[in-house]
Amino acid sequence: EEVNKLLELKKQHGDNGPKKFVLKTPKGTRDFTPEQMAIREGVFDKIISCFKRHGAETIDTPVFELKETLTGKYGEDSKLIYDLADQGGELLSLRYDLTVPFARYLAMNKVSNIKRYHIAKVYRRDNPAMNRGRFREFYQCDFDIAGQYDPMLPDAECIKIVVEILSSLDIGDFVIKVNHRKLLDGMFAVCGVPDDKFRAICSTVDKLDKTFWDDVRDEMINEKGLDSEAADMIGEYVQFKGGLDLVNELLKDKNLTTKKNAVEALEEIKLLLTYCEAYNVSDKVCFDMSLARGLDYYTGVIYEAVLTAHSHQASASGEENVGVGSVAGGGRYDGLVGMFDSKGKKVPCVGVSIGIERLFSIMEAKALAAAKKVRTTETEVYVIAAQKGMVEERLKLCNALWDADVKTEQSYKKNTKMLSEFQYCEQNGIPLAAIIGQSEIETGVVKLKIIGSREERDVPRSDIVQEIRNMLASLKIGKESTSGN
Amino acid sequence: EEVNKLLELKKQHGDNGPKKFVLKTPKGTRDFTPEQMAIREGVFDKIISCFKRHGAETIDTPVFELKETLTGKYGEDSKLIYDLADQGGELLSLRYDLTVPFARYLAMNKVSNIKRYHIAKVYRRDNPAMNRGRFREFYQCDFDIAGQYDPMLPDAECIKIVVEILSSLDIGDFVIKVNHRKLLDGMFAVCGVPDDKFRAICSTVDKLDKTFWDDVRDEMINEKGLDSEAADMIGEYVQFKGGLDLVNELLKDKNLTTKKNAVEALEEIKLLLTYCEAYNVSDKVCFDMSLARGLDYYTGVIYEAVLTAHSHQASASGEENVGVGSVAGGGRYDGLVGMFDSKGKKVPCVGVSIGIERLFSIMEAKALAAAKKVRTTETEVYVIAAQKGMVEERLKLCNALWDADVKTEQSYKKNTKMLSEFQYCEQNGIPLAAIIGQSEIETGVVKLKIIGSREERDVPRSDIVQEIRNMLASLKIGKESTSGN
Incomplete structure (x- = not known):
């Protein structure tokens, strides 16, 4: 009976042409962004x-x-x-x-x-x-x-x-x-x-x-x-x-x-x-x-x-x-x-x-x-490759950070442009970038960059989690002392 | 129309005698305790x-x-x-x-x-x-x-x-x-x-x-x-x-x-x-x-x-x-x-x-x-009066603790028995009791008691929040080292 009703409904809609429907939430309701x-x-x-x-x-x-x-x-x-x-x-x-x-x-x-x-x-x-x-x-x-x-x-x-x-x-x-x-x-x-x-x-x-x-x-x-x-x-x-x-x-x-x-x-x-x-x-x-x-x-x-x-x-x-x-x-x-x-x-x-x-x-x-952008994620570090063809290196770095409970993201594109990656961080309020290129891999370091100040430094792979935590802590203190929030 | 339907339903039920209804959740659903x-x-x-x-x-x-x-x-x-x-x-x-x-x-x-x-x-x-x-x-x-x-x-x-x-x-x-x-x-x-x-x-x-x-x-x-x-x-x-x-x-x-x-x-x-x-x-x-x-x-x-x-x-x-x-x-x-x-x-x-x-x-x-009682609250301190007629003193102590963000409860009875209050703490896994009586009020202290060990000590009113934090921290460490959880 229910199925019949559905089929009938479908037919009615089908008669009006292909894929014609109202794209909305029910009256008096809304989605939350x-x-x-x-x-x-x-x-x-x-x-x-x-x-x-x-x-x-x-x-x-x-x-x-x-x-x-x-x-x-x-x-x-x-x-x-x-x-x-x-x-x-x-x-x-x-x-x-x-x-x-x-x-x-x-x-x-x-x-x-x-x-x-x-x-x-x-x-x-x-x-x-x-x-x-x-x-x-x-x-x-x-x-x-x-x-x-x-x-x-x-x-x-x-x-x-x-x-x-x-x-x-x-x-x-x-x-x-x-x-x-x-x-x-x-x-x-x-x-x-x-x-x-x-x-x-x-x-x-x-x-x-x-x-x-x-x-x-x-x-x-x-x-x-x-x-x-x-x-x-x-x-x-x-x-x-x-x-x-x-x-x-x-x-x-x-x-x-x-x-x-x-x-x-x-x-x-x-x-x-x-x-x-x-x-x-x-x-x-x-x-x-x-x-x-x-x-x-x-x-x-x-x-x-x-x-x-x-x-x-x-x-x-x-x-x-x-x-x-x-x-x-x-x-x-x-x-x-x-x-x-x-x-x-x-x-x-x-x-x-x-x-x-x-x-x-x-x-x-x-x-x-307040015209203040509301952050919708809590991402702390964005992983960026300096050259093409480094996807697996990126995945390994992300993996190390996730396993250390660092909130980390990266692009889902194989090859990315550094500049647009930095822009993405700025737009989304991500405080740090972790950059790896061929030279960083060879010397066993990761380049950590503070997006706000553009300050950057090479950090040995083994110290990276601790260094990220220090940087986040000091950024937080800096923020509190300037904004009073 | 809707109202009529409701009235009719009500009448139908009314005919069966007073207050006769099924006390249940709908089929396939449940409450969560x-x-x-x-x-x-x-x-x-x-x-x-x-x-x-x-x-x-x-x-x-x-x-x-x-x-x-x-x-x-x-x-x-x-x-x-x-x-x-x-x-x-x-x-x-x-x-x-x-x-x-x-x-x-x-x-x-x-x-x-x-x-x-x-x-x-x-x-x-x-x-x-x-x-x-x-x-x-x-x-x-x-x-x-x-x-x-x-x-x-x-x-x-x-x-x-x-x-x-x-x-x-x-x-x-x-x-x-x-x-x-x-x-x-x-x-x-x-x-x-x-x-x-x-x-x-x-x-x-x-x-x-x-x-x-x-x-x-x-x-x-x-x-x-x-x-x-x-x-x-x-x-x-x-x-x-x-x-x-x-x-x-x-x-x-x-x-x-x-x-x-x-x-x-x-x-x-x-x-x-x-x-x-x-x-x-x-x-x-x-x-x-x-x-x-x-x-x-x-x-x-x-x-x-x-x-x-x-x-x-x-x-x-x-x-x-x-x-x-x-x-x-x-x-x-x-x-x-x-x-x-x-x-x-x-x-x-x-x-x-x-x-x-x-x-x-x-x-x-x-x-x-595991037969381990699941705690359903996070209460840290239970406030207890040692004598009758101390409700307002209890409220003031609770208030000071809440304002310091200490999770605090007390009885909603005016006069309580110490023993049953301690039992309540034990049953509900509340780690600390804060006890005030006439002598504590006069000397400006609160008696803090660790429910598990029954250890207790008098703490000056001004130090109580800090002392509670210290006690909770040491209890937590003790727990971790024994249970491995």
Whole structure:
């Protein structure tokens, strides 16, 4: 049946003439060039070394899940899930995020505590806006701590991790907004929002980072059917931003203190801010009552990191609810794993998702602005023959260097021109050339040339690896002392 | 429409009672635990550092392609391609290998030369045999050199790379079989195989690494309709295995030398073997006329690495045509990129695919056999409080260590028991503990304890990072001198 369909397709195409097809990647997706991959690798390295510094493990899950595993987890966004064709067997869908597969993993493998990171691609049939970094295939980079622990200890570490990562990437100043789902619920109750409108109003509040209060108020009243009084009272609360002082003040708020969950939430935020002080990140953290975050599954602390220098740019990343300038976000979700357990056994979780696609865009733009050529290889030495007919000598020299773990390349042409070989080195940032000619072979030496300075010297064959290492080390020191990088 | 389908599905499930679902990964797929990921990372590191030593770049392509991009590339295996559901828009399929997307990338981006590696998952709706390492989702690890170059120079480097990788993994002895598609064609012609049966007979010959000649002969004659005389003549040729001597002998073979392509192929193999000598890998390479490899797109040299110690095990990897004990394979495919170019412009390519899933299995089995616990984190120091109520002091110490790039963990419990903390360190292979109590705080020291030897000493707060580094360095030396690892 499948074969028939294929044959038919082929025939249809064949009818239009020979080899007529569209040469493109699917809508909303892209290839990554070596330059983009090099930047990407640099960002991954920094992030992964942070996760490892905090003792995290990593896991992997399949790119697709049983369709029913994803059902009922994403609200109305479910329509953006990619399904696989029914080719017989199970109904499958591409993963939409890494959090639901993580929860499924924990429940299925009966893991009740783990600290893990997972960097992988996820898929959404969203309207792509590729020039603004919104794709249908994009990376997510999640760090989560699962387990029954004491309040705010894992939560504070997530915030510390975000500070470490964003600081290491050198992308300018940022602030991490913090709020609490139970405080939002308490606030809505206090303001007179009916219980069944909490979520709808919450997702309207979530728009405050992208739009003005007047529009949000308007949506609450005219679209969500809220009293104007309730809306205005919300409008008062969502202006509150601050630190421990604000928390203490709100703990005296006559209205909020009537709601048990609001008081609990404020106590948790207080503890979190205290731990943030011990972690020396208080200057980066701001308790902000306007932070809502869209996902349904949050049950406690929520947070979102925003670049302050970029906060008014009109770009948005592919992450959900990551607003203008937002580069990381997360929170506590204590109920999700229980949805996968037949007995509803809960595994409390808190995590953060690094908005890695947005970070890539920023780093790419930085590289472009610096007009600095991004090296896509790490080649240290280029082997060049001074005369024709020396291919095997070249191969032997390359072989000796590879065996000594020196990153080495040579031309795949039998006969080469010295000048164009040197140009190749310059264009590709290869620091050293190793040149052999008849005379070098006879005297048992190799001519080592520093491409940048054109300095060259003959080195005995037996010393060549050590001499290359010395030269590379001194070039590196020279570079650091001049560029300050 | 999609939403309705979802609702209907949900209803169906709802009717069966509350929360009734299958908790599993899709057929033929699996999760990777932290232990498996740690082994996997070790293998990747070695392979990638080899690719980088040879100056390779890396690229990435989307996990799905336009369906038509894959059409007509895989012969009858096309039925194993996963299609995405038609949810409006383009018809998409999951990638089946990395070679066709690579060829599409080259043609689309008009890249005429590149040396790249690509490590990513591919998808095949094959009959899974998971205990034998055959999955529906599995990694491929490809290295290819594209460009118009002089004969056998890129081809020889691919073979050198296979030798480097397999040697670095310490998985026992191996041999790389080499043959040439044009020699096979010449041989078939000489033996009297009709032109239109070349491919069918070739894929029968390909089974020689898994089955006996008698069965292959039988299939040729009874299923493929070949003369018994022709089959017997093939039977003579496919026994030839050897080195340069054999090539020179065949270059005098009265029959083969009547075929231009056979002579060309023998000259190329001769050159390849000469280059292999310069690369000092001759002892690992064997010219073997029974090697056929299944893929249609090969046009020149083909090769396959086989573990000699494993050669009679009944396991097979998820890779195509990777027979018993086979751990890498590849060859030259000069026509594939041209299939994607509207003017048919060719970009000659040669490459190798490392059978990485099989290598993972071997490394996993080795780790299991060694009964050595695989560390899944790299944590160096565990911070422990000697008394209750010291959470903030612990956080401050962790913070100082993280900021100094020391891999540090602590409990997420407020109050902990020293004994169980030490046990945790032992179980997880954490080498050092940093202990603070009231007296340590007062005297400005931290107690550092070596978990293995239970040796401990008080270190002034200001020296702690340096002292930790010294201790880790001496532990590492101690380990190397005792375990020889």
